[in-house]
Amino acid sequence: MAVTGGRALTALAVLALVAAPPPVEGTLRDLYAEALTAMEAGEWRQAEFLFREAVALHPDEARRLPLRRIFRPYLPHYYLGAVLAQRGDCRGALAEWRLSAEQGVAAQLGLGDEIGSRRSSCEQRLERLALAATETESELGRAERTATELSHPSRAQLLGLGFEGGLGTLGQRLDASRDRISEARVRLDDAAAAQDPDLAEAAQRLARETALELQGALEELEQIGRRVAEERAHKRRRIEEVGELARRLDELLRARGSLPPSLHARRQELESLIAGAISVHESATLEQIEGLERRLDAFYRLLEGSEAPPPGTLRSGAIAFLRADYQATLERLAEIPYRDPKSRAHSLLLRSAAAYALHLAGGESDPDLLERARQDVVAARRSAPGLKPAPSAFSPRFVRFFERVADAPPGA
Amino acid sequence: MVLVAAILSAVVLFRPRARQPPPAAAIVRVSAEPPAAAVTPTAALLVDAIPWGRIERIETSAGEPRELPEARETPVLLELPAGDWRVVLSNPSFAEERVCAFTLVGAGRHHCLVEFERLSVDRYFQEAGWWR
Numbered sequence: 001m002a003v004t005g006g007r008a009l010t011a012l013a014v015l016a017l018v019a020a021p022p023p024v025e026g027t028l029r030d031l032y033a034e035a036l037t038a039m040e041a042g043e044w045r046q047a048e049f050l051f052r053e054a055v056a057l058h059p060d061e062a063r064r065l066p067l068r069r070i071f072r073p074y075l076p077h078y079y080l081g082a083v084l085a086q087r088g089d090c091r092g093a094l095a096e097w098r099l100s101a102e103q104g105v106a107a108q109l110g111l112g113d114e115i116g117s118r119r120s121s122c123e124q125r126l127e128r129l130a131l132a133a134t135e136t137e138s139e140l141g142r143a144e145r146t147a148t149e150l151s152h153p154s155r156a157q158l159l160g161l162g163f164e165g166g167l168g169t170l171g172q173r174l175d176a177s178r179d180r181i182s183e184a185r186v187r188l189d190d191a192a193a194a195q196d197p198d199l200a201e202a203a204q205r206l207a208r209e210t211a212l213e214l215q216g217a218l219e220e221l222e223q224i225g226r227r228v229a230e231e232r233a234h235k236r237r238r239i240e241e242v243g244e245l246a247r248r249l250d251e252l253l254r255a256r257g258s259l260p261p262s263l264h265a266r267r268q269e270l271e272s273l274i275a276g277a278i279s280v281h282e283s284a285t286l287e288q289i290e291g292l293e294r295r296l297d298a299f300y301r302l303l304e305g306s307e308a309p310p311p312g313t314l315r316s317g318a319i320a321f322l323r324a325d326y327q328a329t330l331e332r333l334a335e336i337p338y339r340d341p342k343s344r345a346h347s348l349l350l351r352s353a354a355a356y357a358l359h360l361a362g363g364e365s366d367p368d369l370l371e372r373a374r375q376d377v378v379a380a381r382r383s384a385p386g387l388k389p390a391p392s393a394f395s396p397r398f399v400r401f402f403e404r405v406a407d408a409p410p411g412a
Numbered sequence: 413m414v415l416v417a418a419i420l421s422a423v424v425l426f427r428p429r430a431r432q433p434p435p436a437a438a439i440v441r442v443s444a445e446p447p448a449a450a451v452t453p454t455a456a457l458l459v460d461a462i463p464w465g466r467i468e469r470i471e472t473s474a475g476e477p478r479e480l481p482e483a484r485e486t487p488v489l490l491e492l493p494a495g496d497w498r499v500v501l502s503n504p505s506f507a508e509e510r511v512c513a514f515t516l517v518g519a520g521r522h523h524c525l526v527e528f529e530r531l532s533v534d535r536y537f538q539e540a541g542w543w544r
Contacts, residue, residue, distance in 0.1 A: 260534075260538070260542075261534040261535060261537075261538045262538065264534075309537075309542075310533075310537050310542060315533050315537075318533050318536055318537065319533050322462070322463070322530060322531050322533065322536055323462070323530070324460050324461075324462050324487075324525060342542070346537070346540060346542065349540075357460075357487050360483075360486075360487045360488065360489070361458050361460070361487040361489055362489065363456070363489040364489075386541075387541075388541075389540075390536070390539040390540045390541075392463060392505065392531065392539050393463050393531055393536055393539065393540070394463070394464065395463075395464035395485045395486060396464075396485055397483065397485040
């Protein structure tokens with residue numbers, strides 16, 4: 001603003017000179033002298049203004065100012081460059097030094113080396129600035145691409161899962177990152193305007209951190225997405241397994257026809273459990289699915305461990321015995337075709353008890369019945385060594401008989 | 413003469429008698445098979461219980477006890493003279509006794525069956541260890 005104001009004043013002065021032709025030499029001499037004085041006093045702004053005025057009046061440098069009382073070399077570009085460099089305007093300084101070098105006066109006067117180090121410093125500064133700007137643009141581009149990728153509609157579901165997975169602040173992190181991208185851009189613009197490589201490098205650091213933050217968020221989100229996808233796949237597998245277990249249990253239940261008495265009271269629970277397990281949906285939690293599986297498994301073990309119910313003939317023989325119809329018991333269990341030891345043993349036990357009861361009912365007068373009872377006890381024990389008559393169903397007398405025969409040494 | 417005496421004896425032995433009603437707790441079933449012999453002083457009585465019982469008392473309708481047999485757990489075959497009898501049975505799993513009340517009207521084999529509890533076949537197999 002001051003420069004613009006100065007130019008206006010200069011223009012007014014020039015107009016005044018045109019209106020009344022001034023002594024040009026005197027004006028240039030004064031301008032240049034004042035410019036040198038301002039420069040030596042460190043008044044860089046004033047010096048720049050005055051050197052620019054001098055350049056405007058007389059741009060050509062000379063070993064001597066063509067004025068009588070001035071004996072110093074006239075090097076306005078050279079000094080303007082120095083002043084601009086001092087003010088941080090390296091771009092302007094280099095331009096002025098280039099103009100000065102083209103004219104060659106400063107070199108003739110041996111000032112080339114003096115400006116060389118300043119020029120190198122400015123060139124390095126501008127190189128740093130350019131490099132930082134390029135890097136910042138690159139980092140910002142990367143950050144913006146990642147931010148776009150994160151907020152892409154195709155990732156909306158993943159983002160939702162990310163929230164479930166613990167990335168509740170991802171939206172805030174994305175917003176904050178976008179703010180930092182804007183801030184880095186502002187800093188970069190300021191750095192370019194001020195030709196300040198430090199500022200540009202600060203912008204670069206901010207851009208890099210932002211890009212890394214966004215990249216981290218993206219990787220975190222993708223990791224959560226993968227984990228959630230794995231959990232879903234795991235849950236689907238568990239659902240299939242639970243459904244399969246429920247179907248097997250259902251088939252087992254149908255094959256058995258009836259439940260063992262210990263499960264009678266739980267039939268409704270079991271059927272409800274099977275139906276629930278077959279139709280379980282992904283909306284169920286993994287804990288719920290695993291709970292279903294545990295309960296199904298427990299039922300399955302109970303059913304599988306229970307084996308089949310007693311065969312029909314054995315049941316029929318037992319029914320007759322429980323009615324105290326011993327003759328019918330013997331008739332129904334006359335043949336024992338079972339291969340499995342348990343059915344054989346239970347049949348023999350009932351047949352033995354029926355024969356023994358008939359022996360007692362006949363006044364203990366039929367030794368054949370007693371012998372049949374004895375043989376059946378022996379055979380029953382052979383089929384199932386742990387078999388014992390239940391005290392609730394058999395009289396103590398038969399229980400003692402059974403134990404006496406069963407515990408007797410072979411051949412006794 | 414012998415024939416007349418036999419007819420008189422039969423009339424005396426097989427004349428109808430008033431039956432005592434069984435106690436409320438008793439479940440009584442008395443069956444008679446054809447007599448093996450025309451006239452016998454005693455009758456065979458098979459006492460049985462479901463699932464089983466122990467004979468605690470045998471007494472006449474007047475309450476006169478009769479000596480108990482050595483083996484008292486059912487089934488038990490008793491030899492009793494004709495008359496009205498009560499056989500009282502117990503089972504340690506049940507608080508109430510069961511009574512078998514009947515009238516022996518002649519020689520032959522009679523059957524008295526009382527019931528404490530009839531096990532279902534499933535419960536029997538459960539208690540017999542089928543599903544263990």
